[in-house]
Structures are given as C-alpha cells and as structure tokens.
Amino acid sequence: MPRYKITVEYDGGSFVGWQRQDTGPSIQAALEDAVFAFTGERVHVQGAGRTDAGVHARGQVAHFDLVKPQPTESIRGALCFHLRPHPIVVPTAEIAAPDFHARFSATYRRYRYRILNRRSPAALDRGQVWHVPVPLDADSMAAAAAVLVGRHDFNSFRSINCQAASSIKTLDMLSVRRDGEEIAIDVGARSFLHNQVRILVGTLQLVGRGQWSKRDVEEALRACDRTRAGPTAPPVGLCLMEVRYGLAADDRRNAEDLVDDE
Amino acid sequence: MPRYKITVEYDGGSFVGWQRQDTGPSIQAALEDAVFAFTGERVHVQGAGRTDAGVHARGQVAHFDLVKPQPTESIRGALCFHLRPHPIVVPTAEIAAPDFHARFSATYRRYRYRILNRRSPAALDRGQVWHVPVPLDADSMAAAAAVLVGRHDFNSFRSINCQAASSIKTLDMLSVRRDGEEIAIDVGARSFLHNQVRILVGTLQLVGRGQWSKRDVEEALRACDRTRAGPTAPPVGLCLMEVRYGLAADDRRNAEDLVDDE
The missing domain is CATH 3.30.70.660 (Pseudouridine synthase I, catalytic domain, C-terminal subdomain)
Structure with missing residues (x-):
C-alpha cells in the first residue's frame, strides 16, 4: 500500500480551513473527494499544517495511502483535474517512504x-x-x-x-x-x-x-x-x-x- | 475647472477593457459612474493606456476635470467607496496642471x-x-x-x-x-x-x-x-x-x- 506525498496550493478564502468539518467546505474534504473521483478509494489525506479558515497555502504538504498504486504524474494531473471547481491545485506528487508523515515528520x-x-x-x-x-x-x-x-x-x-x-x-x-x-x-x-x-x-x-x-x-x-x-x-x-x-x-x-x- | 490625476489599479478579468464600449462593463465607465455618484458631474475619464479585455493594471493613470473643486483625499476615498462592487481601486489622486493629459503627456x-x-x-x-x-x-x-x-x-x-x-x-x-x-x-x-x-x-x-x-x-x-x-x-x-x-x-x-x- 504505497504512500504518496503531495504539495497543495490553495486560496483559503472560501473554506472553513484545511480540516474537514461539518460547518462547510474544507481543503481536506475537497482533496479526499478528488482522490475518490480518480481512484475510487476513500482515503484520509493528512496535511502538514491545519490552516485556519481563510488562510492560504502555496506549499502545504499532505500524504495519503492508496491500495492500488498509481503513477505520480497521473495523481498530480488527476487531482488537479478533479479539483478544478475549487481554487486548489496540486503542484507536485511523489512516492513517500511508508513511515513518512506530513505532519509529524x-x-x-x-x-x-x-x-x-x-x-x-x-x-x-x-x-x-x-x-x-x-x-x-x-x-x-x-x-x-x-x-x-x-x-x-x-x-x-x-x-x-x-x-x-x-x-x-x-x-x-x-x-x-x-x-x-x-x-x-x-x-x-x-x-x-x-x-x-x-x-x-x-x-x-x-x-x-x-x-x-x-x-x-x-x-x-x-x-x-x-x-x-x-x-x-x-x-x-x-x-x-x-x-x-x-x-x-x-x-x-x-x-x-x-x-x-x- | 480643476484637472485631477488619479492612479488606478484593477483586475481586468471581468471587463471588456479600459475603454467604454456597448458590449460590456469597462474600467472607464465604472470610473465615470463613480465620479458621477460622488460629484453629480458627468465627466470623461481619460486613461494613459487603453488596456484590452482581461488586461490588468497596478499603475494605470487617468485624468478628468470637475466643475466644482474637491479635496484630492475626498476624491480618492469617494472613488474607492463607489467602486467597491468592482475589482477597481484608486490608490492616489492629485491635482494636475490644466494641460496635463494622461495619454499624451x-x-x-x-x-x-x-x-x-x-x-x-x-x-x-x-x-x-x-x-x-x-x-x-x-x-x-x-x-x-x-x-x-x-x-x-x-x-x-x-x-x-x-x-x-x-x-x-x-x-x-x-x-x-x-x-x-x-x-x-x-x-x-x-x-x-x-x-x-x-x-x-x-x-x-x-x-x-x-x-x-x-x-x-x-x-x-x-x-x-x-x-x-x-x-x-x-x-x-x-x-x-x-x-x-x-x-x-x-x-x-x-x-x-x-x-x-x-
């Protein structure tokens, strides 16, 4: 089960923050939905920093695991494609070590x-x-x-x-x-x-x-x-x-x- | 009839360009409407450059004449206030020489x-x-x-x-x-x-x-x-x-x- 590390750029103005919440749209939920749309897998996308509502990122980092391996360039492209309605972009995707943790590492x-x-x-x-x-x-x-x-x-x-x-x-x-x-x-x-x-x-x-x-x-x-x-x-x-x-x-x-x- | 010189910053993405046109909203028309809302005077706002549809400006310059003189700080503030629905801002306003021309000078x-x-x-x-x-x-x-x-x-x-x-x-x-x-x-x-x-x-x-x-x-x-x-x-x-x-x-x-x- 490979682990992927992505960078994430977003305009936080229309989100309740990085973290998934019941109160409105989050960056995390948008990313998890985009991963699902691409792979059919429901994953947890772990961010390096839980930015608050309205806070932006150019270099947020996150990781997630997939059951079925995917080429990193496909991940980058597919996530950008499925995120298009949102001001969220994935500039890079790469394979990470199994013990890599976006937040704790x-x-x-x-x-x-x-x-x-x-x-x-x-x-x-x-x-x-x-x-x-x-x-x-x-x-x-x-x-x-x-x-x-x-x-x-x-x-x-x-x-x-x-x-x-x-x-x-x-x-x-x-x-x-x-x-x-x-x-x-x-x-x-x-x-x-x-x-x-x-x-x-x-x-x-x-x-x-x-x-x-x-x-x-x-x-x-x-x-x-x-x-x-x-x-x-x-x-x-x-x-x-x-x-x-x-x-x-x-x-x-x-x-x-x-x-x-x- | 004093002449005023203003700088104009705008996101051109939602405009047909600087110049007033029948086909859609222009920066020039928005500025002329803002001057009217503030002074009740219908003026011609002359820009230094006729930027095309979608082109932005941080330092566009324009001039216009008023029958009734106004303090330049009131002009700057009032134009910004009346332009608020638009991504157009007037960073500075000053009195210009009567022969100053935003485009030709x-x-x-x-x-x-x-x-x-x-x-x-x-x-x-x-x-x-x-x-x-x-x-x-x-x-x-x-x-x-x-x-x-x-x-x-x-x-x-x-x-x-x-x-x-x-x-x-x-x-x-x-x-x-x-x-x-x-x-x-x-x-x-x-x-x-x-x-x-x-x-x-x-x-x-x-x-x-x-x-x-x-x-x-x-x-x-x-x-x-x-x-x-x-x-x-x-x-x-x-x-x-x-x-x-x-x-x-x-x-x-x-x-x-x-x-x-x-």
Whole structure:
C-alpha cells in the first residue's frame, strides 16, 4: 500500500480551513473527494499544517495511502483535474517512504503574512493581503521582531483554544520587510502554536503604528498571558509557504516543537 | 475647472477593457459612474493606456476635470467607496496642471507579463498569470529579448487591427527573469503598438520552448510582417505597472512614439 506525498496550493478564502468539518467546505474534504473521483478509494489525506479558515497555502504538504498504486504524474494531473471547481491545485506528487508523515515528520515550516499598507484597499491582491490604511513603520516592526526570535515560552502568542501541551517554541526566523506599499512578514520554525503567526503580526503592527515599543513586545512575551499580546491579525494575509522534512541529525530543537498547531 | 490625476489599479478579468464600449462593463465607465455618484458631474475619464479585455493594471493613470473643486483625499476615498462592487481601486489622486493629459503627456510606460511555468495550473494567482505547462528556458528567452530592445520597426509585433500611423517604436527595456515557477517579462517604452507586448511574449515563449532561435526572432523583426512573429499571448498575464510623465528635455525619442496603442 504505497504512500504518496503531495504539495497543495490553495486560496483559503472560501473554506472553513484545511480540516474537514461539518460547518462547510474544507481543503481536506475537497482533496479526499478528488482522490475518490480518480481512484475510487476513500482515503484520509493528512496535511502538514491545519490552516485556519481563510488562510492560504502555496506549499502545504499532505500524504495519503492508496491500495492500488498509481503513477505520480497521473495523481498530480488527476487531482488537479478533479479539483478544478475549487481554487486548489496540486503542484507536485511523489512516492513517500511508508513511515513518512506530513505532519509529524515536518522539521520546518515557513509562513508569509502580507500587509497592504496604503489608504486605498487592494484590487489585484484582494483576498490575499491585510489592508492596514494607517502608515506602519516597518523598520521598528523589524527591530521588535528580533526580540521574539529564538526559544521562548510563547504562551502570550497563542489562541486561548490552543491545545498544545507546551507553549515553548523556537522561532528560527521572523523578518519584516517593506516593498513599496506592501509589508511582508516571514516566519519560520519547526512548528507553531495555534494562531501564533497571526498574533505575532497583530502585535508587531501595534509597533508599526507607534502605539507599542520594542520593550512592550518584550514584556508581552515575558508575561506568558494571551491578554498581554496584541490582537490576532485576520487570516486573509496569511499563507503557508513551505514545509521541509529531514533536517540534520544534530537538530537542536526540542520535542515540544514536533507538533504544529498553527 | 480643476484637472485631477488619479492612479488606478484593477483586475481586468471581468471587463471588456479600459475603454467604454456597448458590449460590456469597462474600467472607464465604472470610473465615470463613480465620479458621477460622488460629484453629480458627468465627466470623461481619460486613461494613459487603453488596456484590452482581461488586461490588468497596478499603475494605470487617468485624468478628468470637475466643475466644482474637491479635496484630492475626498476624491480618492469617494472613488474607492463607489467602486467597491468592482475589482477597481484608486490608490492616489492629485491635482494636475490644466494641460496635463494622461495619454499624451506620458513619457514612459512599463508592463509586466507573468507566466506560470509548471505542470499544474495556478490556484492563488489564477486569473493573473498565463499557465504554460511546457518547460521554458528563461535564459534563452532573455538572450532573444535583447535583439528587440532599441528603436525598430515593430510591424511584425502589432495587431492587424492596430491603427497607429507608424510602427516604429523604441523599446527601452525588455527583461526576462525566472523566479521559481514564475517567469516575469518586464517591458518599458514611451509607448506601444496594439498588442505589442503580448506578441513579444508570444514570440519569446517559442524561444523558451526551444522551437525558435534568437535568429528566428531577428528575422521576424526584420520581416515587418505580423504573420512572421509568434502568436499573441493571452491577456490574463499582462499588467500595466507604471506610467511616467515628464522625462528630461533631451529625450531622444521620436514623435511617432508619442501615442500609445497597446
């Protein structure tokens, strides 16, 4: 029973999120339906990250098993074909090791959060950026972001619904860069807490507005209290860019980072 | 009677093009309706470039006159408000000189053409890229593009419907760059012939496929015959990025470049 690894790109705007739910259409259900339409097999499609409602992906990774083997190029093509009514695409498909697990084998995840920072809303990027009409100082956001990089207790930066046993995570990268009217916030870690990226962004934009200092961010981190960090930025600007597997064996990260809850 | 200069960003996918037509919704008509809704004045909104059906813009420029002066920030905000049902936004509005003309005063126009070059179609960039599933060699496209830069008779590279008196134009820039799965073609000139950018792209992709050589492009240019160049690339990948005004007085360009027909 071969295992397949696929990458998945989607516009999350019209979905209740990655995960299958009774409340509406999910990416997972659309993929499972597409696999069924192609193979006649009812499978479980396991994603690397359970993106929330409205969150996008360019590099989501998932795996599933088939009873009857199929050429990977047929899988890629057939899934794209059956997914055509949805803004979901499968850019790549390959055979995976039997013990490969899209979620638990992942060693690095990278998200990008896009802010459109101008008076007028988006036309071409509508649905893919958070529109912040007040001028943001990206340099001070970048300086404050540096405080958050590294291994910390991120309890202030997770949803009150987050079910992770530990709130200690290691942020490998958190960069803030302005390109014209757009501010891109790139975040990389082995794994994230639920809503961690969006709360990081919601906090950093307070710094960008001049309402918070770098010191306020430090204090919010130290407080280990969700009510002390900034608001949760809206899902529309968030995109799962990349999931990596198989880091070096001398990986310094800790067991608590293994499971992702973003 | 003050004249106003606005920039306009739009997703051209659902329009018959910039220009008002009986056959369907146009950007121009939407803007004129928005000006009327705000001011009660029926104006003519003159654009810098008459983009075709399906072509997008991030930096279209237009002008119009009002009998009753309005603060520019009110114009920007009110136009965005009244345009909300459409994927059209006015990022900036300013007062222009009485002799400013969005089309005839323009001294530089820059377009970007985006190709998604992978097997699977686009999900997040759907409607904004041309999907070419066959591998393209961007380096050979860039080398062939160099042949076309400068002052040439571009008769091979204009629509048979092009109404420009002369087909001599000066291409200031034509670059081809790959970034992962995407190939971006940037083109800059004082003005363009009708469909010139799309025929340039349609020709260069033949080089990228390995079907044409750089020499074939040279010969197509020399032939001054539309049937000797490549096909017209679809509008979906094309975007008017920028229009500039007021170059230096020692502008070496010629009178025939003054009017844009792309």
